[in-house]
Amino acid sequence: MDPKTMLIVMVVAFGVFTWSALKRWRLLTVGAAIDRFDQIGERIKVALKIAIFQKKMPKYRTMGLIHIAIFWGFLALLLNTVILWGRGFDEGFNLWILGDNPLGHAYHFVKDVFSGVVLVAALLALINRVVVRPARFTLSFEATLILLIISTMMVADLAYWGWQQIETGQTGFVAGEPLASVSASLLGQLDRSTAALVGTVGFWTHSVLVLIFMNLLPYGKHFHVITAIPNVFLTSLDPKGRLPKDENIEKVLRDEEDEDEEEEPVFGVAEVQHFHWKDILDMFSCTECGRCTDNCPAAKTQKPLKPKTFLTAVRDHLYLRHEELTSEPQKSRPLIPVIVDPEVVWNCTTCRACEEECPVMISYVDKFVRLRRDLVESRGEPPAELATALRGIETNANPWNLSPMDRDGWTEGLEVPAFDADECEYLLFTGCMASFDDRAKKISRSLTQLLNQAGVSYGYLGSDEPCCGETARRAGSESNFRMIADMNIETFKELGVKKIITGCPHCFNTFKNEYPEFDGQFEVLHHTELLADLVAQGKLSPTERIEQRVVFHDGCYLGRYNDIYDAPRQLLARIPGLEVAEITQSKERGLCCGGGGARFFMEESGDRINGLRVSELVSAQPKSIASACPYCMTMLSDGLKDKDLFDDKGQLDVAELLAISCGLTDRKLLKQG
Ligand code: SF4
Ligand code: SF4
Incomplete structure (x- = not known):
């Protein structure tokens, strides 16, 4: 290896990367202030659970496991890359802790196996992106290129370590590095100088591709490789159902307006820099996996709101304004309506399905509500129907x-x-x-x-x-x-x-x-x-039989927001005769009825969310739909009416079913037949 070449390559690569990273850092600092450095112990726990152990990934089983394999492989192969870079300066370089000792042998085995695992996982991910093309993905050149780079790096790595076995005189199958051993036996078919050349090309390919990969990160969705763990660590630890306060509105309420301020105070988010720096970190961290959009009731019913598209559009706008935002003076460029269509902002039912799915803990509800604050508090432009409700x-x-x-x-x-x-x-x-x-x-x-x-x-x-x-x-x-x-x-x-x-x-x-x-x-x-x-205490005794099959609809503010999934099911289970069906779209994955986030008081265009939810629920062939929210009840009843199912299927609150079974409420609420 040539130390001078390695030195030049590394200085250039790390120099360019530092320049790019500083550029992104400056952009992060244009965001509004927010404290996310409290409760460090709790933050470490969340980061371990969600970012390191990738808890949310297996929600999409196949792609989730593929991602876990690549992520863990990258962690395991980090030290391998350091060893390779070191060998660019000194061919015998090794990290002493990974030398000829049990830890070193164990590491070489793990690294070897992960090279193969990552190679297979990257190829499967490539096939999924290019051939299968799930709707939630956007076919992107960058994603394909990165997967090709990862696959090539793994092949190059195995070529290098295979040649190392030949060079160090290890013959036959080496159990401590099984895949490198296969590579060595293939290289053994070549003459020694060609095998050495392949090994050297493998070395440089891996060493340089890592540096190219690193330099591509800040310019695309793979920036999440760097930002996802901090993003999860810095997530909000407030209760899921708590919206952030608006400091300027708080000031007005406390009568603390600054009379020296020349500009009108900003309520909510009017321009991209009004988002907090953590919102900007969210934008950097989006993996563009599309899980949010895939589970969004608005997107599922063909509304203009597609959470991933919203976030990436705001991020692209932020990147485009980089020079302007990081210097003075700045021009005013409101997000609505040029970058964000107001309909997108009003489409959100605040159901949290997107946040529940997002593997890197990106929040949406607070962003949409802060954009609404701009429309309502600053511009006085709520939709007409909503204005009536607010009055x-x-x-x-x-x-x-x-x-x-x-x-x-x-x-x-x-x-x-x-x-x-x-x-x-x-x-x-x-x-x-x-x-x-x-x-x-x-x-x-x-x-x-x-x-x-x-x-x-x-x-x-x-x-x-x-x-x-x-x-x-x-x-x-x-x-x-x-x-x-x-x-x-x-x-x-x-x-x-x-x-x-x-x-x-x-x-x-x-x-x-x-x-x-x-x-x-x-x-x-x-x-x-x-x-x-x-x-449970025996203070209520549901003894009257209700011979019906029911399915329970999880309301978003009971379930996803407050994790109350068991209590309504326990109640239903205590009612004699009642057969309780479950559908796959329940609990954390339950679809919204369409009425949350003040949507109950707004007109809905296109396909109706309650119609979609009713279709999912009646697929369980229930006689009644049970719910535990008066808004859900009305939305689902309307959905049943729209589908001409209202005369046949009942819609009851769990309290009503319990009261019937306790002999307190009229059975007329039940649909017969
Ligand atoms: S909160 Fe619900 S409606 Fe709003 S963007 Fe997320 S998934 Fe869509
Ligand atoms: S916001 Fe989260 S779920 Fe949506 S595309 Fe980005 S990473 Fe995936």
Whole structure:
């Protein structure tokens, strides 16, 4: 080997790489500030689980295992590359720890096996990309080139180590390096000088291709090779259901506006540099695997929103603006509508399916909501239907703008105690949907009948019950939400509320995960959790048979946001006669009903998400669909109606099924036949 050549190659390669990396680093620093260096222990755990042990990869079994093989192979082969670079300067170079000792022998075996594993995995990935072409992938020259580079590197490596066996006089099968041994026996068919030439070419090919590979990384999707582990380490450790605050809105609310500031404060994200630096790291880290889009209800129903396309478009815009963003003065270039279509922003149901799937923990919901904040808070441009709902929340504490006096209409003929902290353990919070919607009111009725039967100590605020503010927050009306949250927290504290029970996963998530950030700490239970507990304690006895096959629909804010998958299933399992079917698209992979993220109050164009969800659910051939969210109930009922299935198939909340089985609610809710 020629040390001078190796020195020149390495200096040039590392010099160019450092220049590229610094360029990307400067771009990262244009993002807004955010603290992601807290809870280091927890961050290490997440990074180990998700990035090192690749927990999410096997969700797509074949490609996931292929990726794991390549990732682990790369880790194992890192030291091998260092040894090769060292041998460019000194042919006998070895890392002392990997010399002629048990550790060195073990490493050479592992490295040898991984060369073969990575070669096979890269070839399979290549076939998948070029021949199979799954819809979630975009056929890209860069991805194909990188896979070819990886395959060539592995072949070159085996050629080099095969020649090393010949040169060091190792003959026959060498169990410590089985694949290099096969390579040696092939090279043994050649004359010695040709075999030596092949070995030397193998050496330089591997050593130089690694450096070329390294220099390609910052310019394409394979940048994730460098950024994915830090990106996972720096992920948000807040509860999944908590949206970030808007510091400028917080300032306005605290009356802390800076009078010296010449420019108007920015609410949400209007331009790319308003994203946090961690959002920019997300953009660097996207592997473009398309898992997000593959699971997105909007993309599945041919809406303009395709999460991967959104993120890569914003990233490309960021790269294009590199010079301008890293110097002064900067021109104003709003993201909406030139880079991001507003329809894309409003298409999101905030279901979190994309985030659940993403192998490198890229977040989407907070990005879309911050873009909505720009549209609503700064520009005053929510969709017309949503503007009406937001006005209703502001004026009458419900999105339909109905009289608050009618809020407790569902209690007619029922015994529902008023809340009194001295006598009540729980505040029953029904939420807007289960207070005003005629069908959903029956959930509230069944729930109170069950609570009464079990002797639960609870109370209700009646027509004084407020809106929790969830719809306003997901719609981007952050200042509206913040005022509602402050007011509710103050009221609850004054009333002495300690525990809240609700049948609405949206209210549940808001009270449990968002109010604590504004000093509203309450113990919050979804009705399925409390009811499952009451049944387990024998305080509720479901004895009446319901001879039906049902399938359970996991609402996003109950399941993916709050990991409540078991309680509703436990309840259904306790009802005699009920046969509970599961479909593959359930739990973490359950499709949204289409009503989350304030989408319930917006028009939907094209194929309907609830229609798609109903098709999935009825594939289990149930008589009824069970759910545990009043919004899901309405969306799914509408889906059944659209498909002319409503007369045949029922749609019930688990509390209603339980109340029927406990002999408390009329069986008429069940579809017969
Ligand atoms: S949150 Fe749901 S609707 Fe929004 S982008 Fe992600 S998968 Fe699509
Ligand atoms: S955001 Fe995540 S899931 Fe989507 S393409 Fe990028 S890496 Fe894959």
